[in-house]
Amino acid sequence: MDIDLITNILYAMVRTGTPLLIVALGELICEKSGVLNLGQEGMMLMGAVVGFIVTLSTGSLTLGFLAAILAGILMSLIFGVITMELSANQVATGLALTIFGTGLSAFIGTNYVGKPITGLEPIDIPVLTDLPIIGRMLFGQDLLVYLSLALFGGVYWFINHSRPGLILKAVGENPHSANAIGLPVFKVRYLAILFGGAMAGLAGSYLSLAYTPLWMENMSAGRGWIALALVVFASWKAERVLLGAWLFGLASILHLVFQGMGFSVSPNLLATLPYLATIAVLVILSSNQNSRLVAPISLGKPFYAKT
């Protein structure tokens, strides 16, 4: 393999891993509060389509990203109301959110399929971007990649070093104790759910406004689900979410590697790699008995102590 190829692979790895990183960070916060939201895929798709439509009609990428975040928040609000106010099963509600988001995004996006827009362009820093191997990976990405790193830093600090982060974890580990000492369990969980929605919306719009950039039905192609597996892979630790997202990014662009090495494999078979990698990761982590102990203890269990 030549240097150019490695440079490009590293660049594409980070770029492909970015939406996974963003959505997984949101889900991480959500799960830390004890809420399992399986609706990531649906929220991502809504973010993708809303971001795309807004950018296409206003010409502003910023407005597109903001609208996508709002769309994700609104979607997660539906999830929040049904699981928290009506104490519905989180698994079923998350699935419903994905089915609904898939349908609604396809519905409102019908007339926008294949329309061209100018997506978010990578930045180019003289000298640094041209460095061999790591130049494009670290200094030639678009702004959202850097934003995702900032988000990662923020989430890492929040969970590990901040007082609200401690409250979040307390609520996720034992909501009854948290409630007993006067922590606002419902409020914390709502905020965590909404943050998850915002991140999923943003991640979706990264796909439609920067990565591809266009709108296609079902364009997230399971990334929302992979992000859920990523959080398991990361043992609910922020730093491992970053590592995992980039590794999955690499698994998704392995066809570039194969092509570069001169193999010819069916693109459809190569497309199964990220999903196979997800299953492999789940198998390795789940068969280890200790790994399940790190999940937030109340994950997926509804909290009822509300008067």
Next chain:
Amino acid sequence: MIKLEPRGERSRLMSWLSPILAALLTMLTGLVLFTLLGVDPWQALTTILYKPIADTYGLAELAVKATPILLCAIGLSVVFKAQIWNIGAEGQLLMGGLFGSYMALQFLDNDSGYVLPMVLLAGVAGGLFWAGIAAILKVQFNTNEILTTIMMNYIALNILLWAVHGPLKDPEGFNFPESAMFSQSAILPVLIDDTRVHFGLALALLAVVAIWVLMSRSFVGFQIRVLGLDRSAARLSGFREKRLIYFALLLSGGLAGLAGVGEVAGPIGQLIPSISPGYGYAAIIVAFLGRLHPLGIVLATLLMALLYMGGEMAQIELGLPLALTSLFQGLLLFYLLACDVLIGFRLRLTTSKPATAPAAAVATDTAVIEARG
């Protein structure tokens, strides 16, 4: 304001009224949506819910559409009873279609009577194979079946696309991603003349009856229900949990595989890239909507099949996007989950906000847990 008050026990009546309420709310939302879109809501409603089945041909097509959904959903009712979340009916259906197609393509010039049974068995084997992997992953490696079955849906779709673009592509098909047409001996016989209603419907109805008997009259069915209600009770009673998980997952996988082969060897007649518009996912909604009960599932299947036909009809006649169907599917499930709160709670109008009392909170807590089972 309106307050939720625990009933103390689950309301059987509400458990059956909730799906009906959900369907009505979905319809109501549809009316609002159509008005907003500038479509005459009444016309839209009749186009979706009545026009597709206004004649006998339409009714027959309803049965054709219902067949794969019913097969998938009745299988899912068994796994869901055991509280195993097989979201992979879609992938198992695709694998059934793929395996069945492979077998059918081996007998292109053969009109013997054994061809069709071989094709059907291959389809079932495809579903069993795909669900079997998920079962092994769950039982032996403790992986979350929701994530593995979802991943396997994507993998199955890509394998099918690979096959139809590669090894199973018709060499004389002008490079279209389609297999050769199956020989007549591999095609399911038509049950009613001049329609597309095929033998798969009979198999689906047979499966419904068989699973009804299995779940309500057999010891295995009893064990599966206990497993779903209380894992530790099942274990303490000496039930073989692993075997039950294998059984439930394989049963649902085999039926989904049959649904898949029923499509390629039924109305389609060859392998194409899109053998299912998401029947496997729709079946999840059907299973919930039908309360995991055979009779409920048959009714919910008919509604779902009608939604598919109504979506197509609305696209042709009113120019609405085809995604209308999946939008309504999602809405339906949302409303169902929301209405299900009424199974464990009743609505009560209160004039003032009650004071917060920890004791009351704990009491409510236990009541809720009992009420919601």
